[in-house]
Structure formats: structure tokens, C-alpha cells
Amino acid sequence: MQSLNLGILAHVDAGKTSLTERLLYAAGVIDRVGSVDAGSTTTDTLALEKQRGITIKSAVVSFTLGGTTVNLVDTPGHPDFIAEVERVLGVLDGAVLVVSAVEGVQPQTRVLMRTLRRLRIPTLIFVNKLDRRGADLARTLDAVAGRLTPDAVPMVAAVGEGGRAARTVPYTAADGAFTARLLDVLAAHDDRLLAAYVDDESAVPYGRLRGELAVQTGRALVHPVYAGSAVTGAGVDALAAGVAELLPAPGGDPRGPVAGGVFKIERGAAGEKVAYVRLSSGTVRLRDRLPVHREGALVAEEKVTAIAVFDDGVLTPRDEVTAGRIATLRGLTGVRIGDTLGEAPEPAGGDRQFPPPTLETVVAARNAADRAALHAALGLLAEQDPLIDLRRDAAAGEIAVSLYGEVQKEVIEATLAAEFGVAAEFRETTTLHIERVAGTGSAFEVIKKDGNPFLATVGLRIEPAPAGSGVELRREVELGSMPYSFFTAVEETVTETLEQGLHGWRVTDCVVTVTHSGYSARQSHSHAVFDKSMSSTSGDFRHLTPLVLAAALRQAGTVVHQPVHRFRLEIPAALLGTVLPALTRLGAVPRTSAAHGDSFLLEGDIPAALVHGLELRLPTLTSGEGVLESAFDRYEPVRGAVPQRARTEPDPLHRKEYLLQVQRRLSGLGDSAAPHRTGNA
Incomplete structure (x- = not known):
């Protein structure tokens, strides 16, 4: 079927x-x-x-x-x-x-x-x-x-x-106005139909129109x-x-290679992970081991322990699921939303189609004894909604979450209370800014030189990229110059470190290039086992990279940008003279206006931080007759005082404190990747 x-x-x-x-x-x-x-x-x-x-x-x-x-x-x-x-x-x-x-x-x-x-x-x-x-x-x-x-x-x-x-x-075919409208719309997308229409409108039978309607609807025309x-x-x-x-029912080839995408995750009654998967190709059976890809890279191979499909409104257990179906799979313990499954991975709707959240709020447990429970609960919620984007501050015992709006905050608060028994308090919602690189900066540190306490050599260059391009990682060194796991450690740490720029905001739209690399090969004393104190580990690269990137970023400089919404406001024409100056006072910048009968349509820009204030004032300004639409449009540089965001520790912008904190953290864990004392750590 x-x-x-x-x-x-x-x-x-x-x-x-x-x-x-x-x-x-x-x-x-x-x-x-x-x-x-x-x-x-x-x-x-x-x-x-x-x-x-x-x-x-x-x-x-x-x-x-x-x-x-x-x-x-x-x-x-x-x-x-x-x-x-x-x-x-x-x-x-x-x-x-x-x-x-x-x-x-x-x-x-x-x-x-x-x-x-x-x-x-x-x-x-x-x-x-x-x-x-x-x-x-x-x-x-x-x-x-x-x-x-x-x-x-x-x-x-x-x-x-x-x-x-x-x-x-x-x-029906007997409705002349309908068939004429149908022919006009369809002919605009089909030259052969247009030619037939021009030659003789009556020569295009209704059956052909219905067939062409299905074709063009299926092509989203x-x-x-x-x-x-x-x-x-x-x-x-x-x-x-x-x-x-x-509407087309494309199905898929059940005999083809397995390819599917995870678009939703829930937790079962026993706390087990339940992955919602759309299978576009192949067949998945119980006890199959599925490769799991994340951002194009193989991250795990997981065993399917249970399958259920949706039949006549009921989720029904099955031994297999074939291409074209949506199913729930259990046993995929490490899977995340956006992961792809199978030998032929394809996107699972992972490309962002809507703007990112532009708001943030800090969440704390009302009862200090619930702090750990709050952290665990928010972790589970973030698993179901990755764009919540948790940001932990261990020192303050707080977590910041990203938001699209106040209703979402209310829902998170209610969910924490109802499902996890945790009473949480939320600070005032603030605007999420971003940082963009202003120029080019570079830095490097070499093993055993200039106070580098880590057995790693890392060099990085950071430079601007076009708006909206995100973060691109490149290499100017040979891939074989050191073990691949060390390159992975550097690149993953670069991504993590860019979450907090010079002013504490996420740094984006830049290119980061690895310019220097080096390591100490596996060594041991005579007749002894491998000695980590003499050999590089991934930990050395993960701890050194933030220092190098921070130095390059400081040299390049960053500019803080704020989210800006494009608004569309329809008001009675008689209120135009009153509303326009009020919009300016509220921080909105009207760009265009057009008369539509007895109303005026205003379009313009407004900083995201000021949208809520406009929404509150609008009923009074327009006697309840104003209709406002607003949506994220772009980021633009902040004018005036640059907003700062509190950083989580350790902070690589302050070298001495950073190294001390890393030393304490690793010593407390007994980690053998603690800084090797070769200089002023």
C-alpha cells in the first residue's frame, strides 16, 4: 500500500x-x-x-x-x-x-x-x-x-x-469561470498548454486540465x-x-539501501528514548544495527529493539518498517533530532528553514535542593527541542535557555512543574545578540615554548565570512601531520569556544583555519608502559585551542549585532499622523507606506528587543484597530553601548585564570591530561 x-x-x-x-x-x-x-x-x-x-x-x-x-x-x-x-x-x-x-x-x-x-x-x-x-x-x-x-x-x-x-x-466542468481560472493558472507554468489555449480555448478538455492540475500541484507550482x-x-x-x-504519494524503494531521518524524540514510560523516523528508502527490521550519521559523519551504530508504525490512528508494533512510512524506533540510545540513519544518509529536515531564537532567559530552581533535578529535566527537554540551546553556568548554578517568545517560557515552566516536580523561576527575558568578526586575526602556540603547558601545537586564523554563512572550518596543514583525532579535538573545540565571543555572545559568519599543528608521539620510559605525561592526548588540544582562538579573536575584533524584525502594520488612515511619530518613539523605523481604501499599510524595521513594547502600546495607539505582523529579518550592528553577556567559566580571554581553573578541574577529576608543567601555567 x-x-x-x-x-x-x-x-x-x-x-x-x-x-x-x-x-x-x-x-x-x-x-x-x-x-x-x-x-x-x-x-x-x-x-x-x-x-x-x-x-x-x-x-x-x-x-x-x-x-x-x-x-x-x-x-x-x-x-x-x-x-x-x-x-x-x-x-x-x-x-x-x-x-x-x-x-x-x-x-x-x-x-x-x-x-x-x-x-x-x-x-x-x-x-x-x-x-x-x-x-x-x-x-x-x-x-x-x-x-x-x-x-x-x-x-x-x-x-x-x-x-x-x-x-x-x-x-465542475460546467462552471465556465472556474475552468477559465484553472486554465489561466496552469497555462502560466506549461508552454504546451498555453499554446493549445491560444490556438483554441475550447480544444483543452476538462480531463486534461484535471490531470495537469495534479501534476502541477505535485510540483508545488x-x-x-x-x-x-x-x-x-x-x-x-x-x-x-x-x-x-x-497530492503525490512517492513512497520509496523498500529494497534499496536504508535511509531515514529522525525528526522527533520522546521518552517512553520507562525513560527509554523513542525516535520518530521517516524512512525514505529500504526496510528496517527488529534487531537490525543501523549506522547513525550526524552532520555527515558516522557517530554510532545502534541496534533496533522495537518498531511501531501508525495504522488507522493506532501505534502498532511491527517486526519491520518499509520505505515511505513513519515509525517509532527504540534502542537508539544515542540518537538525536536531525540524525540520519542507514548506509545512505539524507537530510532529516536538519537545515534551518526558520530564524533562530532571538530571546533568552535564565532558569533557576526555587528550592536549592532541586538544582540537580532542574539540570536533568532541562537536559531532557533540550533533547526533545534542540533549539532550547541550554547554556550552563556551573559557578552560579544557573542555566540559560533560548526562546522564541513568552508563551514558550510559560510552557517550559509549567512542564517542569507538572512532569518533573521542579519549581523553577525565570528571570526577565533578554535579547540574544551575536558577534561577527571585524577583521582577520591569527595566533599559535608551540609545544614547550612561551609558557605553553600542553603537549600540543595549535595555530588558528579567523576571518569574516558573508552574513548567514555560519562557521566554516578549514585546514592549511596536511591531514597526515598528526592523528585525525587531534584535528577532530581542535575543530570541535573551535565550535564550542565560538559560543562565547569577546563580549560573551555567539560568534558566527566566519572562517577558522588551522595554520599550525604538532604533537608529541606516544612515548614510554625504557621497559615501561605508555607514559601519558610524555605523549600528546586529545585533552591537550581541547585545552590549548580556546587560548589560541581567543588570542586570534582578540586580534581580529568583533562587532555585536542585534536581531531586527521587519514589521507590517495596518491602521485606519485617519490615525496615520498620530501613529507615525509614536512608532519612532517606540524604536520602529517605518520604511514604506501605502493607502488601501480607508486604511494605511506601514512597513519597516524594529529591533527585536522593542517588539513586545510595540505590541503592548498598539491597542491604545490605534483604538484597537491596528493589525501588526512582525518577523525576524536580519542582524545589524548595535549602536551605542555594546551589550555584554556574562561568560561561563573557564574563560580563555584571561589566560592565567583559565589555566588555573583547567588545572583545578583536571586535578579534581584525576585527569592525566592536566597541563604538563613546562612553564608558567
Whole structure:
């Protein structure tokens, strides 16, 4: 049987979880439609999801549609949980983007649609809530065409919208306006169809149009639009028929090499790791040993101890899983989100599609006795959401976590209390800055020279790279000049050290080149075993590299950058003279303005740190009629006082203190890689 991995995406409260319930009900998987308000939906299983009425974690259910098994993935709609959506995108064969017929195209809707189009994910659009007061399908379709995609094709007409009796009627070949619109959109992407249309419009049969619609939808060129109500079920059958007809079910070759990606991790009842995997090729069987790749490198080989697949809404144990399916695998103890499995690894949605978190908060246990439990709990949460990005300060006994917004912070706090029994307190949320290298800097240290206490020679050069390029590592020395494990130690330590630049922020968009290398080969006294005090270890390189990189970074210099959002603000035209100066006072910089009937649309920039203040003032400024959208756009240099971020220890920018702290740490552990006393450590 073919399989289709289908994502349901939307702005929060557009009704995607309700639509998931209705699709499961229509397929006979459930005998009663659950309610988000009542906390009885199939996919929102977390206590917090039931309490808040929002989706926090993606969930997978399945149903059969014709001859296809549909693995349906319900994703969060709130922008604070966009990282959860990002991880799902890499496993989808198609998507349904839900838009509210009342609220229309909302900020998150636009972000999601841009990403779906960029990734070429075949997408249908479903206009929900036709039964609600204020629903307007025509207005929503105009917004879809103007703000989401001009290649939208309405597939149904609405009857009685705005009331419980609202329903939809599918367009047919007899609807001239529909076929003309369909032909216009399809011909724009197919020269042969355009030629036939120009020669004789009537010569293009409707059957050819439907076939071409399926082809172009599968190539993510056009986007059929359905409508209805997830609450009443109106229009859902037409949507399901559209999924079956228009979205591809590519499956995969079950006899090919194993290739799959991990997009979600949970913990089972006994604390064991449960990996959600989309298998794109091959077959995985119980007791198979799977190679695990991370960022292109083989990191482990793990044995599969249990397999379960989604069948008719139930997670069912199986002896094997074949290409095209989503399954849960147990036994992969060291696996992480983003890892790829098998002999032919492929990306598991690991490439970032959305902006990184731009906020941070410090978490501490209210009860000092819970400090260790807090650290352990946050570690488990970070395992499920890597973008939480824990930053520990052992000396202060605190952990900083990265955030997308205040709701995410509230959810973390509630999760710590409910699931781990840890009462935590959060400091005020602050903005996450970055550092970019200003120039070129280089430094090196040689074994047994100039107070180098480590049996390692390391030289590094750091220089700027284009914005958005991240960190690139290069070598100017021969790979065979020292053991590969030592190069690995240097490169991994470079990445770790760049998490804290000259001002404490993460350093990015740079190239770091290894310029010098050297080591002391394995040695021993006569008739004695290997003597670590005379021979280099990876520890020598891990402890020396931060000192060399810090010296190179100090020579190069860095510039602190702040995150900047692009905002879009719609206000009544009469308030323009009042709002413009207020925006300036609030730190926003309007760039463009345009009249739209009796309203004005302002677009511009605002530092991320000031967005929350604008959101708070907006209702008063616009008498409740202003509609604000904002999203991360770029980083730009900070003007004025440079913000500093407290560093965690040990700090290689202060050599003497760094070496003392390393010495104490290693001595306390009894580590044989403690500095070899050859100078002033």
C-alpha cells in the first residue's frame, strides 16, 4: 500500500487540530470528533495542550484514504513553537495549510506558506470556519492570492457562510469561470498548454486540465483551495478527495539501501528514548544495527529493539518498517533530532528553514535542593527541542535557555512543574545578540615554548565570512601531520569556544583555519608502559585551542549585532499622523507606506528587543484597530553601548585564570591530561 506523509499547518487558532479530528472521523478512525476546548482531541495529548487549547508538540496519526495510508502530522500553530514545525518539514510529502475565513491570512500563515513554497512541498489550502459569524470566503481568497500565492485555484463555492448551515459546492466542468481560472493558472507554468489555449480555448478538455492540475500541484507550482468547517464537517469530504487526487504519494524503494531521518524524540514510560523516523528508502527490521550519521559523519551504530508504525490512528508494533512510512524506533540510545540513519544518509529536515531564537532567559530552581533535578529535566527537554540551546553556568548554578517568545517560557515552566516536580523561576527575558568578526586575526602556540603547558601545537586564523554563512572550518596543514583525532579535538573545540565571543555572545559568519599543528608521539620510559605525561592526548588540544582562538579573536575584533524584525502594520488612515511619530518613539523605523481604501499599510524595521513594547502600546495607539505582523529579518550592528553577556567559566580571554581553573578541574577529576608543567601555567 502507498503511503503519504501529510502535514497540517496553520496560524494558531485557525482550526488545524479540529480539521485533523474531522479527517480522522471521516475516515472512520475515531467514532467521535474531539474538541480542542474540551481537551479531547486525538493529537493534543499533553496535559498542557489540553489546558491551553494549543498544540505544543507535533503528533502523528494515520488513516486510510483509498489505497493510500496517510500519516497525518499535526503541528503547532503558535510562533513560539516554530522549531517543532521546522523539524516536521523534512518528512512531508505534502501539506494542508489552514486559513481562517474570519481572521483571514495571519502572520504565521505567511511565514509557513513562504517556507512551503521554498521547499517545494505540494500544498493544498483549506479555508476553515465558514460557519462562524464574519466568515467571508471571497475576501479570504483575495487575501490568499495577494499575500500567500497568486497561483491559488479555488475548488469550491460557499453557500450560507456565516452560519451553522454553511456548506460548499465543488466546481465542475460546467462552471465556465472556474475552468477559465484553472486554465489561466496552469497555462502560466506549461508552454504546451498555453499554446493549445491560444490556438483554441475550447480544444483543452476538462480531463486534461484535471490531470495537469495534479501534476502541477505535485510540483508545488499551484495550490488548490478548498473551504468548509472542521467543526460541522462541511467541505471536509471535498478536501479529502483533493488530498487523494492531487497530492503525490512517492513512497520509496523498500529494497534499496536504508535511509531515514529522525525528526522527533520522546521518552517512553520507562525513560527509554523513542525516535520518530521517516524512512525514505529500504526496510528496517527488529534487531537490525543501523549506522547513525550526524552532520555527515558516522557517530554510532545502534541496534533496533522495537518498531511501531501508525495504522488507522493506532501505534502498532511491527517486526519491520518499509520505505515511505513513519515509525517509532527504540534502542537508539544515542540518537538525536536531525540524525540520519542507514548506509545512505539524507537530510532529516536538519537545515534551518526558520530564524533562530532571538530571546533568552535564565532558569533557576526555587528550592536549592532541586538544582540537580532542574539540570536533568532541562537536559531532557533540550533533547526533545534542540533549539532550547541550554547554556550552563556551573559557578552560579544557573542555566540559560533560548526562546522564541513568552508563551514558550510559560510552557517550559509549567512542564517542569507538572512532569518533573521542579519549581523553577525565570528571570526577565533578554535579547540574544551575536558577534561577527571585524577583521582577520591569527595566533599559535608551540609545544614547550612561551609558557605553553600542553603537549600540543595549535595555530588558528579567523576571518569574516558573508552574513548567514555560519562557521566554516578549514585546514592549511596536511591531514597526515598528526592523528585525525587531534584535528577532530581542535575543530570541535573551535565550535564550542565560538559560543562565547569577546563580549560573551555567539560568534558566527566566519572562517577558522588551522595554520599550525604538532604533537608529541606516544612515548614510554625504557621497559615501561605508555607514559601519558610524555605523549600528546586529545585533552591537550581541547585545552590549548580556546587560548589560541581567543588570542586570534582578540586580534581580529568583533562587532555585536542585534536581531531586527521587519514589521507590517495596518491602521485606519485617519490615525496615520498620530501613529507615525509614536512608532519612532517606540524604536520602529517605518520604511514604506501605502493607502488601501480607508486604511494605511506601514512597513519597516524594529529591533527585536522593542517588539513586545510595540505590541503592548498598539491597542491604545490605534483604538484597537491596528493589525501588526512582525518577523525576524536580519542582524545589524548595535549602536551605542555594546551589550555584554556574562561568560561561563573557564574563560580563555584571561589566560592565567583559565589555566588555573583547567588545572583545578583536571586535578579534581584525576585527569592525566592536566597541563604538563613546562612553564608558567
